[in-house]
Amino acid sequence: MAQRGHLFPWVPVCLGCGVGLYFTIRSEPSVGHLLGGAAAALGLAAMVPRTNATVTPILWALALCAAGFSLAGFRAHKMAEPVLGWRYYGPVEGRIVNIDRSASDALRLTLDRVVLRDVPPESRPERVRIALHGPQGFITPEPGLRVIMTAHVSPPGGPVEPGGFDFQRHAWFLKLGGVGYTRTPVLAIAPPDGTQVLFKARMALSAHVQSILSGEVGAFAAAIMTGDRAGMGQDTLETLRISNLAHLLAISGLHMGLLAGFVFAAVRLGFAAVPFVGLRVPAKKISAFVALVAAAGYLALSGGNVATERAFVMVAVALMAVMFDRRVFSLRAVAVAAVIVLCLRPEALLGPGFQMSFAATTALVAVFGWLRDHEVPLGPGWMRPVSAVVISSFVAGAATAPVAAAHFNQFAHFGLIANLLSVPLMGVLVMPAAVLAACLLPFGLDAAALWLMGLGLRWILGVAHWVSGLEGARGAVFSPEPLVLPVLALGMLVVILWQGRLRIAGMIPATLAIVLWTQSERPDVLISEDGSLVGVMTDQGRALSKERGTGFVAMNWLENDGDAALQKAAAARWPKRAPGAIPVTALRGKREAAALLVCDKGEWVVLNVDPPKTADKNLPCTVLHPKKLRQSGAVALFDTQKGVKVVTARQITGARLWNSQ
Known part of the structure; x- marks a missing residue:
């Protein structure tokens, strides 16, 4: 009852x-x-x-x-679309529908209306994403521009290790049927077709902002106003991550809430300034409607990615509550927003954005609701805003910390300090200046507002650089077992949502999840899905079989180990014959593969090329090569008392739509 x-x-x-x-x-x-x-x-x-x-x-x-x-x-x-089933090399033609940067800081183009040589239309991917390397600069990428290049394109890769992030699944829901790179110039073959009006307006605004605010400040401002992060360098992104300020870069609930709140307050203030009108109309509801329209415009201009859509839904629910005289900040409102997001994009449940956003929002509503119901004083009037900022930063940080640690394998030790010094400025200066700049832009008077916005962003970047430079700013965390986060979330939801004293029982699964995390085992040996990289756990950390190439896989393995070492340093741990309880030998190239004539029983030999047809198939060792690995995906080996335990990525993922093309 x-x-x-x-x-x-x-x-x-x-x-x-x-x-x-x-x-x-x-x-x-x-x-x-x-x-x-x-x-x-x-x-x-x-x-x-x-x-x-x-x-x-x-x-x-x-x-x-x-x-x-x-x-x-x-x-x-x-979301089913054709996925490339082989490694393709040749001309790639398509229309630019997105521009961003890869983890290696290379400019990256997403193309639709793709044409591949000798590939029939029914087998062509709906979209491909190409990273630009080598000599470029012959064109200026812009929305709708039709381009051609010679590129290497491959099917989206599976998890880099069993139980890891499944990029194949992620790409499936983006309708991304191929990913690759080019080292040749990208050339334009047809002008923009004029169909992507919002994308073109977004990129034009981004370029305009960066022409007034130069460097990383301009790139930061463009990212906040338009969602275009192509101008952000990897060094700046890493600095923001270490200081726990990366959430200020992505257009999320904070930005959408600040923008809607500023517009709502400005319109209400306008009505209050004209009492004759303000007293005769439902000013509060009209202000909420105008704020909702402004938020919808922000969603459209920012590109409408998943995180921004989620933020808009949450803000829209709050503003609709105002319009229909309902409580704005309640767990019911959070639940409505979550239901809408899950119905629109069920796959969002698996992403850190959804998990962190609703973890923070649920915790904030619950804590401030408890403070309100129990009439807990927050100090004298002048101190209440300060207390609210401190409490909200601490609660949101505590709620999202386990999710961030599980997904990104790091913990920002000084994140609370950085957020206390930065988030208030986002609310009182940066976002109001951004709204003002947008309003003045049609009249060519936005430079002053952007200058004010730049002041706030310079401060935030200064805080990020200072905090990230402190000793021990970033803590490395190893990845938990897949069961840990769901069990932890269930326990905390019982604590927050259940009514009565039994809610304390939710601490049992939450505590169990933490214990399971601490007991999580990392594989003794990891083998990439194409055999190009092998990682063996040693006393010094994971030793990698090569210092360059397959960087994304190497980075993920080390991060999942909670190891802050770079690939080159991890490769220095690797002798000719890998150490550890499981004997592993990594061979590279056709010559070494052909020279494999003798090996020991119990040994694992990994090739990055398929063995020659004349190879001895009766060797006593276990030989893994790309042809075998294409069936199994990445492989993890565990040294147990009963012998070597083998776990493959395909055993974890199974045969699903996104990996059975």
Whole structure:
């Protein structure tokens, strides 16, 4: 009975359980199974009126789980597009639909309307993403421009290690059927077609902002106003991550909330300045509507990526609550926003953005609601804003820290200090100046507002550089087992959402999750999905088989180990024959592969090329090469008392839509 009236916040939790179930099973359910899940959801919901109050929540929970499962499956089928099934080298032609930068700081183009030599239209990927290396500068990339280049294009890769981030799945929901690079000049073959009006306006505004504010300040301002982060260098991004200020760069709930709040307050102030009008119209509701329109415009201008869509949904729910005289900040409002996001993009559940955003929001609403209900004083009037900022920064940081540590393998020790020195300035100077600049831009008077915005961003970047330079600013954290975050989240949700003293029981799974994290084991040996890189755990950390190449895989392995070493330093740990309890030899090239004539029983030999047809197939050792690894994906070896335990990426992911093309 104590839960009656407090069950709605559990709706997205149950819906999310169904979504999570779909993504964790190891075989793709048929369309018939998905239809059966949808029918089961409807059937369970239809039974609700015939049951008592005790059974009703159970039926709703099961119905929502079934609905989430089917919803995720239908979404995956809807996003189906051809995926390149081989490594392609040749001319690539397409229209530019996105411009960003890769982890290696190379400019990167996403193309649609792709044409590949000798590839029929029905087999061409919907989109490909190409990183630009070598001599460039013959064109200025712009939205809608049709370009051609000679490029290496491959299918999206699977997890870099069993249980790791699944880029194939991520690319599937982006309709990205190929990724690659070019070392030859990119040439324009047709002018922009004029269809991507918003993208063109976004890039034009980004260029305008960066022409007034130069360097990293201009790139920061462009990222905040338009979502274009192509001007941000990797050094600046790393500095922001170490200081825990990277969230200020992405257009998320903070930016959307600050913009909507500023517009709402400015319009209300305008009504208050004209009492004759303000007293005769519903000024508060009109202000909320204008703020909602401004937020929608910000969403459109920023490119409408997943994080910004999620932020807009949350702000829209809050503003609609104002318009319909409902409580703005409540767990019910957070739940509505989560349900909308899960229905629109079920795959968002797996991303750190969704998890961190709703973890922070739920914790903030719960804590400030508790402070309000218990009338906890925050100090004298002048101190309350300061107390609110300190409490919100601490609560949001504590709520998102486990998620950030699990996904990014680092912990910002001085992140609270950096946020206390930076977030208030975002609210009182940077975002108001950005709104003012946008309003003055049509009249050519935006330079002064951008200058003010630049002052705030210089301060924030200064704080980031200072904090990231402090000794011990970044702590490395090894990756937990996949079960840890769901169990931790479930425990904390019980603590927050359950009514009554039994909520303390939620600390049991939360504590168990932390214990499981501390007991997580890292593989003794890791082998990449193409055999080009091998990593063996040693007393000094993971030793890598080469110091250059396959950098993304190397970086992820070391980060997942909680090892801050660079690839070159990790490669220096590798002798000719890898150390450790599991004997591993890494051979490179056709010559070394052909020279493999003798090996020991129990030894693992990894080739980065397929062995010659004349190779001895009866060698006593285990030989892994690209042809085998294409079937298994990345391989992890564990030294156990019962012998070597082998875990492959395909064993974890199973056969799914995104890896069975």
